Amino acid sequence: MTVSDDMDMQVYRDVFLSESAEYIQAIIDGMLVLESDPHDLEPVEVVFRGAHSLKGMAAAMGYERTSELTHKMESLMDTVRKREQSVDGALVDIVLRAVDVAKALIDDESNGRAAIDTSSITSELEVRTQFRSSVPDATADAAAGAPSAPAHGDMALEPGERVIHASVDLEDTCVLKSVRAYMVVKRLSHMGHVVDTTPSAREIEDELFDHTFEVVVRTRQAVGDVERAILAVTEVHAARVDEMEVAGGDAAPVETSVPGELHARARTEVPKLSETQTVRISIGHLDTLVDLVGELVILRSRLETLAGEADDLRFTEAVERLHAISSDLQHEVMQTRMVPVGNIFNRFPRMVRDLARDLGKDIAFEMDGLDIELDRTVLDEIGDPLVHLLRNAVDHGIESASERVAADKPGRGCVRLVAARERDQVLISVSDDGGGMDPDRIWAKAVERGMVDPADRDGYSADDVLMLTCTPGFSTADVATKVSGRGVGLDVVRGKIEYLGGSLHIRQRPTGGTEFELSLPLTLAIIQALLVRSSGQTFALPLGAVTEVFAPDEIDAGSVDGMPVVTLRDGRIVSLHRLDVLLGFSDDATRLPGPREHVVLVETGDVARALSVESLTGRQEIVIKPLSRMFRGVRGLGGATVLGDGSVALILDPRMLFSMGGER
Amino acid sequence: MGGKRILIADDNKQIRMLVSATLRAGGYELIEAADGAEALEMAVSERPDLVLLDVMMPNLDGFEVLHFLRKRPECAGCKVVMLTTAASMADMQRGAKEGADGYVVKPFQPADLKSVVANVLAAQ
Numbered sequence: 001m002t003v004s005d006d007m008d009m010q011v012y013r014d015v016f017l018s019e020s021a022e023y024i025q026a027i028i029d030g031m032l033v034l035e036s037d038p039h040d041l042e043p044v045e046v047v048f049r050g051a052h053s054l055k056g057m058a059a060a061m062g063y064e065r066t067s068e069l070t071h072k073m074e075s076l077m078d079t080v081r082k083r084e085q086s087v088d089g090a091l092v093d094i095v096l097r098a099v100d101v102a103k104a105l106i107d108d109e110s111n112g113r114a115a116i117d118t119s120s121i122t123s124e125l126e127v128r129t130q131f132r133s134s135v136p137d138a139t140a141d142a143a144a145g146a147p148s149a150p151a152h153g154d155m156a157l158e159p160g161e162r163v164i165h166a167s168v169d170l171e172d173t174c175v176l177k178s179v180r181a182y183m184v185v186k187r188l189s190h191m192g193h194v195v196d197t198t199p200s201a202r203e204i205e206d207e208l209f210d211h212t213f214e215v216v217v218r219t220r221q222a223v224g225d226v227e228r229a230i231l232a233v234t235e236v237h238a239a240r241v242d243e244m245e246v247a248g249g250d251a252a253p254v255e256t257s258v259p260g261e262l263h264a265r266a267r268t269e270v271p272k273l274s275e276t277q278t279v280r281i282s283i284g285h286l287d288t289l290v291d292l293v294g295e296l297v298i299l300r301s302r303l304e305t306l307a308g309e310a311d312d313l314r315f316t317e318a319v320e321r322l323h324a325i326s327s328d329l330q331h332e333v334m335q336t337r338m339v340p341v342g343n344i345f346n347r348f349p350r351m352v353r354d355l356a357r358d359l360g361k362d363i364a365f366e367m368d369g370l371d372i373e374l375d376r377t378v379l380d381e382i383g384d385p386l387v388h389l390l391r392n393a394v395d396h397g398i399e400s401a402s403e404r405v406a407a408d409k410p411g412r413g414c415v416r417l418v419a420a421r422e423r424d425q426v427l428i429s430v431s432d433d434g435g436g437m438d439p440d441r442i443w444a445k446a447v448e449r450g451m452v453d454p455a456d457r458d459g460y461s462a463d464d465v466l467m468l469t470c471t472p473g474f475s476t477a478d479v480a481t482k483v484s485g486r487g488v489g490l491d492v493v494r495g496k497i498e499y500l501g502g503s504l505h506i507r508q509r510p511t512g513g514t515e516f517e518l519s520l521p522l523t524l525a526i527i528q529a530l531l532v533r534s535s536g537q538t539f540a541l542p543l544g545a546v547t548e549v550f551a552p553d554e555i556d557a558g559s560v561d562g563m564p565v566v567t568l569r570d571g572r573i574v575s576l577h578r579l580d581v582l583l584g585f586s587d588d589a590t591r592l593p594g595p596r597e598h599v600v601l602v603e604t605g606d607v608a609r610a611l612s613v614e615s616l617t618g619r620q621e622i623v624i625k626p627l628s629r630m631f632r633g634v635r636g637l638g639g640a641t642v643l644g645d646g647s648v649a650l651i652l653d654p655r656m657l658f659s660m661g662g663e664r
Numbered sequence: 665m666g667g668k669r670i671l672i673a674d675d676n677k678q679i680r681m682l683v684s685a686t687l688r689a690g691g692y693e694l695i696e697a698a699d700g701a702e703a704l705e706m707a708v709s710e711r712p713d714l715v716l717l718d719v720m721m722p723n724l725d726g727f728e729v730l731h732f733l734r735k736r737p738e739c740a741g742c743k744v745v746m747l748t749t750a751a752s753m754a755d756m757q758r759g760a761k762e763g764a765d766g767y768v769v770k771p772f773q774p775a776d777l778k779s780v781v782a783n784v785l786a787a788q
Contacts, residue, residue: 179704179732183723206735234701 038087178207192219294623301644342370369419397432431515535585545654548601673703674718700724
C-alpha cells in the first residue's frame with residue numbers, strides 16, 4: 001500500500017467513525033422513542049435504516065464483525081418493521097445493548113484489534129429475531145376470518161379506544177392494487193394505530209395479494225367512520241368492518257406475556273435537532289482560526305491607536321473599515337465554535353433510563369432547548385458536571401415509587417434538563433419533582449463538620465444552606481450507592497462551572513423538588529472588557545460583570561462600621577473595595593475614593609460590590625491569553641491580553657477578585 | 665427532443681398551468697394530475713417519459729408516488745423529477761434514496777425547469 005493509499009484510508013476511517021457515531025445515536029434515540037410509544041412506526045424505520053447503513057459502511061471498511069453484528073440488528077428490526085413481532089422492553093434492551101457492543105466493536109476494529117466478543121449478543125439478537133415464530137400467528141387468525149385480539153404485547157387499550165377489524169375488497173379491474181391498499185392503510189393510520197395487516201405491509205406494497213386484504217386498527221373512531229374512510233378510496237369495491245371483541249382477561253396489559261419485561265421504565269421524549277446543512281472541519285483548524293482572529297483583533301487595536309496618533313483621515317477611514325470587517329469575521333469564526341447543547345444532551349436519555357432501571361424507579365426524563373448553542377470548549381467541559389447532577393436527581397432527588405404514592409404524588413417521577421439563552425449567558429437547569437433537600441439536615445451536617453457557626457443560622461436563607469452542599473468535603477448521602485456518591489461531590493461540580501466562568505445555583509422548587517441551575521458564558525476566547533487603571537497599570541475587567549460605572553462627581557460614598565460603602569442610584573448600599581488594596585499595592589482599605597477616582601459596580605452571582613479605580617481608559621474587545629504557569633496560583637487574575645499600544649494588561653477575574661484582600 | 669410526454673402532478677392548478685405552458689413551448693406533450701393517486705394512475709395508463717412530482721400532495725405524497733412508481737414494471741423507463749420547496753435537504757436525501765432523477769426547487773424560473781427536464785431526458 002502506498003503512502004497516499006494509507007492517507008486515503010485514514011480519511012475514510014475518520015469519516016466512517018464520525019458518521020457511524022451519528023447512526024448509533026439515531027438508533028439509540030429511536031429505541032427510546034419506541035420504548036415510550038411502541039406503536040410509533042417511524043422510529044422503527046429510523047433504527048432499521050440506521051443499522052442497515054452501519055452494516056454497509058462497516059462492510060466497506062472491511063470491519064467484518066461490526067458488519068455482522070449490525071446485520072443481525074437489521075434483521076431483528078426488519079421483523080418489527082414487517083409487524084412480525086412487536087416492540088417491548090426486552091427488545092428495546094437487546095437492541096440498546098447491541099448498540100453498545102457495536103460502538104465498542106467499531107473502536108476495536110478500527111484500531112486493528114480483536115478484543116470484543118460478540119457471540120453472546122449476536123445469539124441474543126438471533127433468538128429474538130426468531131421469537132415471532134413462537135408466538136401464535138395473529139395474522140393467521142385474522143386471515144382465517146376469526147376476528148380475535150391478536151397476542152400483541154401492545155394491545156393494552158386506552159379508555160375510549162376500540163379495536164376494529166376491516167376486510168377490504170378491491171374491484172376486480174383494479175390496476176394499482178398495492179397503491180389502493182396502501183392508501184387505505186394510510187388513511188386508517190391517521191385515525192389511530194394500525195396494529196396489523198394481512199398480508200404484511202411489505203407484501204401489500206409488493207402487491208403479493210389477491211384483491212382482498214385485512215387491516216386491524218386501534219382507534220377512538222366509530223366503526224361507521226372507519227368504514228366510510230375506507231370506502232372513500234377509489235376502486236375499493238366493498239369493506240366489511242367490525243369491532244373486535246377484546247375479552248376481559250385478555251384486555252389487561254398483555255406485556256407480561258413477553259419475557260424479560262421491564263418493570264421500571266423511563267419514558268423519554270427525544271426532540272429532534274433541526275436539520276442543518278453542515279461540513280465537517282477538524283477541531284484543530286478551528287482552534288487555529290480562532291487564534292489567528294485573536295491576533296488580528298490585537299493588531300487591529302494597535303492600528304487604531306496608531307491611526308489616532310497619525311491624525312490622517314484616510315488612514316482612519318481605512319482602519320475603521322478594517323474594524324468593521326474584522327468584527328464580522330470574528331463574529332463568524334466564534335460562531336463556528338458554537339455547538340448545540342443537544343450534542344451532549346443526546347446521550348442523557350439513555351443514561352437516565354438505565355439508571356432508573358437499575359434503581360427500580362419510574363422516571364420520565366424531559367429535555368428542552370436542545371438547539372441552544374454554546375462554545376465547544378465550554379460544552380466539552382460541562383458533560384461530567386451534568387452527568388453528576390442528573391445522577392443525583394435520579395438517585396437522591398426522586399423518591400421510590402412507594403414513597404411518592406405515600407406523599408400523594410404521581411408514582412412516576414420527572415427529571416428535566418433544560419437549556420435557555422439569557423443575554424450573553426446560557427442557563428442549563430437540572431430539576432426534579434422529588435422530595436427536595438432538607439435544609440435542617442444539611443445545616444446540622446455543616447455544623448458537625450465545623451463548616452459554619454451554629455449561631456449564624458439566621459444569616460442563611462434556605463437556598464444559602466443548600467449551597468453549603470457545594471463546599472469541599474460535604475456529602476449528605478449517608479450511604480454511597482452504586483449510582484452517585486463516589487466521592488465526587490457537588491463541590492467539584494461547582495468548581496468546574498466556576499472555572500468556566502459560570503456559576504451554580506441550587507433552589508428549592510415551590511412545587512417540591514430541587515433545581516440546579518448552571519449559568520455559563522457563551523464563549524471564552526474573546527470578550528468585551530472595561531480597561532481600568534490602578535497603581536500605574538492597566539487592567540481589563542470583563543464587561544459581563546460590570547453593571548454600572550460612576551464618574552467622580554456621581555459617587556455617594558460613606559462609611560458603615562468604618563468600612564467604606566457606596567449608595568447606588570436606587571438607594572441600595574454596597575461595600576466599596578479599592579482595586580489597589582485588593583491587588584496588594586496598598587493596604588489602606590478604609591480610604592474613600594479620591595476626587596479623581598471612578599467607581600465601577602461589579603456584580604457576580606447575586607452579590608454587587610463597588611470597586612474604586614484610579615481611572616477608566618476605555619472599553620474594548622480583548623483576546624484572553626492564558627497566564628504563564630508562574631501566575632497560575634494568583635487568585636483574582638483570569639488571564640492576560642495585549643492592548644492596542646502593544647502593552648500587556650492583566651485580566652481581572654471578578655468572581656475571585658474580592659476574596660483576595662481577605663475582607664468580606 | 666420533441667414529442668416526449670411529460671406528466672405534471674401538483675395539487676396547485678397555477679403551478680400545473682405554468683409548468684404545462686413552459687414545457688409545451690419547448691415542444692413536449694403535457695398531461696396533468698391533481699393529486700398523488702391520480703398521478704400514479706396516469707403514470708401507469710399514459711406511460712409518460714418523465715413525471716414531475718410535487719412533494720406535498722393529497723392522498724399520496726410525491727415520495728409515495730415515486731416509491732410505487734419504481735415498483736411498476738410498466739413504468740420502468742420513466743424519469744422522475746421532484747418539485748421540492750427551497751432548502752429542504754431532507755426532501756432531496758429522501759428523493760435520492762427512492763430513486764428520483766432530478767429536482768426542481770420551488771419557486772423556479774421557467775428556464776431552469778426546461779434545462780432540468782432536458783438534462784434528465786437526455787441522460788441514459
